[in-house]
Amino acid sequence: MDPALTVDAAELRRAMEYYADQGWTDGLPVVPVTESYLAEFLAQTDRDPGDVLLPMPQLNRACTVRLAAINAALAGCRPEYFPVVLAAWESLAAEGYPVKGIWQSTTGTAPFLIVNGPVRDRIGLNSQGNVFGSGFRANATIGRAIRLGVLNAFGLRPHELDQATQGTPAKYTFCIAENEEESPWPALHTEFGLAAPDSAVTAMVIRSCVHIEARHTRVPEQLATDIAGTISRTGALIHETISAAVVLSPEHARLFSAAGWGKPDLRQFLFDHAVRTRAELAAAGKEAVSSRTRWRLPADHPDALPLAAEDGAIRVLNSPAAVLVVVAGAGNAGVSAVVETFGPRGGPRATSARTSVSRAESWSVRDAGSARIRPSKRPATAGVSTVSPRAAARTLSASTARGVSFRR
Amino acid sequence: MADGILLERAGLPAVSICTDPFALTARAMAKAYGFPGFEYVSIPHPVASLSEAEIQARVHGLLPDLLRILGVE
Numbered sequence: 364m365d366p367a368l369t370v371d372a373a374e375l376r377r378a379m380e381y382y383a384d385q386g387w388t389d390g391l392p393v394v395p396v397t398e399s400y401l402a403e404f405l406a407q408t409d410r411d412p413g414d415v416l417l418p419m420p421q422l423n424r425a426c427t428v429r430l431a432a433i434n435a436a437l438a439g440c441r442p443e444y445f446p447v448v449l450a451a452w453e454s455l456a457a458e459g460y461p462v463k464g465i466w467q468s469t470t471g472t473a474p475f476l477i478v479n480g481p482v483r484d485r486i487g488l489n490s491q492g493n494v495f496g497s498g499f500r501a502n503a504t505i506g507r508a509i510r511l512g513v514l515n516a517f518g519l520r521p522h523e524l525d526q527a528t529q530g531t532p533a534k535y536t537f538c539i540a541e542n543e544e545e546s547p548w549p550a551l552h553t554e555f556g557l558a559a560p561d562s563a564v565t566a567m568v569i570r571s572c573v574h575i576e577a578r579h580t581r582v583p584e585q586l587a588t589d590i591a592g593t594i595s596r597t598g599a600l601i602h603e604t605i606s607a608a609v610v611l612s613p614e615h616a617r618l619f620s621a622a623g624w625g626k627p628d629l630r631q632f633l634f635d636h637a638v639r640t641r642a643e644l645a646a647a648g649k650e651a652v653s654s655r656t657r658w659r660l661p662a663d664h665p666d667a668l669p670l671a672a673e674d675g676a677i678r679v680l681n682s683p684a685a686v687l688v689v690v691a692g693a694g695n696a697g698v699s700a701v702v703e704t705f706g707p708r709g710g711p712r713a714t715s716a717r718t719s720v721s722r723a724e725s726w727s728v729r730d731a732g733s734a735r736i737r738p739s740k741r742p743a744t745a746g747v748s749t750v751s752p753r754a755a756a757r758t759l760s761a762s763t764a765r766g767v768s769f770r771r
Numbered sequence: 772m773a774d775g776i777l778l779e780r781a782g783l784p785a786v787s788i789c790t791d792p793f794a795l796t797a798r799a800m801a802k803a804y805g806f807p808g809f810e811y812v813s814i815p816h817p818v819a820s821l822s823e824a825e826i827q828a829r830v831h832g833l834l835p836d837l838l839r840i841l842g843v844e
Contacts, residue, residue, distance in 0.1 A: 421773055422803050467796075523799040665823055 382437070386520065387752050389510055389535060393437040396750050403442040404432035408449055416452035419517050421464055422524070426452060426516040433752040434515055435508035444486055444501055447564060448508045451476045451538075454566035455509070460705055465568055466519050470601075471527030472705050474509050475569040475608070476538040477689055479552040480562030483540040490540035492693035494610075495572065495700070506536030515752040531571055539691050545613035546690035547620030554626075567608065567687075568705040570599070577615070578697040583622040586615060586697075587629060591636035593701045594686070595679045597647040600639075603657045605679055608687040608702040609633070613694035630683035638676035772800040776809055786840045788833065790816035812836045 378395040382388055405412055405428070412429035419425060428449065435448045455461050455474055465472055478488050489499035497503060519525045527534075543550045543559075552563035573596075577589050594607045609629070611619075619629055644650040649659035651667035662670055680686065692698065775787030789797045791813050801809040812833050821829065 424803075518799075518803065522795050524796060524803065526793065526796045 387437065387511075387515055389507065389514060391535075393511070394439050396433050396436040396752070398750055400436055401429075401432055401750055404436055404440075404445045405429065407442055407445040410449070416449065417456040417461060419462065419464070422517055424517050426512050430516040430752065431508070431512055433750050434511040435504075437515075437752055438507035438511050439500065439504040440508050441486070441500075441504075444505055444508075447478060447482060447486070447488075447501075447505050447562075450562075450564040451505065451509055451566050452512070454564050455568075458567055460568045465705060466513055466517070467524055467526055469526050469528045470570060470705065471530040471534075472568045472570055473531050473533035473537055474506070474513075475533065475567050475702060475704070476506060476509070477551060477565045477608075477691075478505075478538065478540045478563070479543065479550045479557075479565070481560060482562035483543075488538075488540035490542040490691050491545075492695070494539045494542070494691040494693075495537075502538045502540070503536050506538035510534060510536060511752065518753070531569070533569060533572060537569070537572075539610070541689050542613055542691045542694075545616075545694050547617055548626050548688075548690065551687070551689050565687075569608070570703045570705055572610075573701045573703065575699045575701060576697070577699070581618060583619050583624055584632070586618060587632045588636055590699065590701060591633050591638075594633060595637040595639055597639065597644065597649055599703050600644075600647075600649055600659050600679060603652045603659060604681045604685070606685040606687075606704045607633075607680075608689060608704050610692070610700045610702055611688065611690050612692040612696065612699050613690055614697050615699045616690045617694075618697075626688045627683070629688055630686045633686050634678065634680050634683040637679050639679060640676060641670070644677065772797050772809065772811060773804060775811060776801065776804045776806050779806075779809075784841055786837050787811040788837070789813055790818055792816050810840050812840065 379392045382393050382395065387393065408428065410428045412427065412432070414428045415425045416428060416431055417426045431448055431452055432445060435445050436442075440448060451474070454476075460472070461474075482488070483490060486501045487499065488501045488505075494502075513519050517524070521527065521530070541551050550559055551565055552561060553559055555563075555565070557563050573593050575589060575593050577586050580586055580589075590609060594605070594609075599605050624632075641650050644659070645662070648661040651660055651662040651664065651670055652658070653660055653664070653666040654668045655666055660667055687704070772787045772789070775785045778785035787797070787809070789811060794813060797811055797813075798807070801807055801811075814829055814833050818826070818829065
């Protein structure tokens with residue numbers, strides 16, 4: 364046997380169980396983190412470990428660069444993934460809903476990360492077959508790094524501060540790369556003012572991911588109508604309007620492109636055709652809108668606004684900009700997905716920082732909805748001790764020459 | 772819970788009202804705010820889909836508890 368693979372398995376299990384007992388996991392085993400291992404992550408950025416990435420003022424907690432690094436290491440990231448994790452946190456902070464407390468809501472949302480640029484190849488992010496599925500360390504652990512940060516930095520645990528009624532499987536991890544190579548259109552991050560050679564993360568908060576299987580048509584209007592019907596399902600219409608990220612397989616993207624459609628054309632079509640009739644909405648008790656919350660409810664509800672006179676198709680999107688279009692998956696079938704985003708609806712984009720065209724100036728300090736990934740050459744520093752992934756500092760570790768030891 | 776605790780800390784008597792399934796979260800939130808024993812009123816679930824008359828019945832039902840926590844004789 365390779366001597367390098369000879370380890371004390373009992374010690375490994377003890378470390379694993381210790382982390383589980385502390386409540387520092389998502390239910391799956393995590394990687395033990397020492398100060399020296401943490402230093403390898405922090406060496407990937409010029410940012411100060413104490414910098415706040417995402418504050419949660421209502422909990423008086425915050426995710427700092429250091430906490431993000433610890434949780435990335437716990438999640439199984441390699442240190443070179445850390446700039447992507449940092450960009451994801453920055454993009455989520457800019458998106459806005461997590462800061463407002465959406466991760467405590469009964470709705471049960473999860474972060475969704477889309478990565479663009481050369482970093483995809485550099486760290487092995489999957490953009491092709493099984494793009495939502497398992498099997499790729501970078502996708503699996505970068506998404507999980509955020510999730511563990513949510514659990515540990517903010518204490519947003521199920522049955523405690525996370526009140527999700529059902530949650531979503533995406534909570535474990537939901538990170539994809541755009542299949543730029545097989546997309547007929549410019550990459551997603553270039554829509555936000557970044558250059559194609561930049562690497563970027565576009566993050567958003569989502570409720571669910573709905574499958575569209577459409578191998579039956581080569582007519583772009585038919586395919587787009589199929590997608591529009593999925594976007595406008597009444598179960599998704601909690602509020603007056605919604606937003607969505609359409610993740611097209613390369614085959615579907617090429618179908619549109621071959622017909623001369625660009626992303627703006629698809630967005631415009633979806634805006635015009637993601638509709639429900641008043642009768643359809645009334646059948647689900649959602650024909651009116653609350654005067655206070657803009658949530659949908661029946662017309663006879665005491666909070667209901669009077670119905671508008673027109674009785675035709677009612678749009679469920681406020682603007683074409685409420686739809687994000689991205690290409691991912693294998694080029695082997697007509698399978699796409701609508702990711703139901705919780706983010707800004709209507710004029711604002713479904714994605715992170717740039718909330719609307721009219722307010723673009725106020726975001727000029729940021730590149731855009733995508734957060735640029737910034738590498739660093741800061742050298743790693745040595746140091747050994749076990750570190751806590753929690754926001755509240757604890758002393759629970761003893762240092763040893765071997766790197767990991769635990770004391771209760 | 773957060774609002775209730777912040778109002779109390781600002782010197783304004785306040786009682787938080789939650790429905791029963793939120794008991795765990797209510798306690799966790801109170802703990803997060805350094806007020807683990809914060810007393811609140813818990814009422815049956817749900818509320819969002821009740822009629823106006825049912826809402827009124829809920830309010831009448833919780834009043835004694837609410838007044839007790841406020842210290843109203």
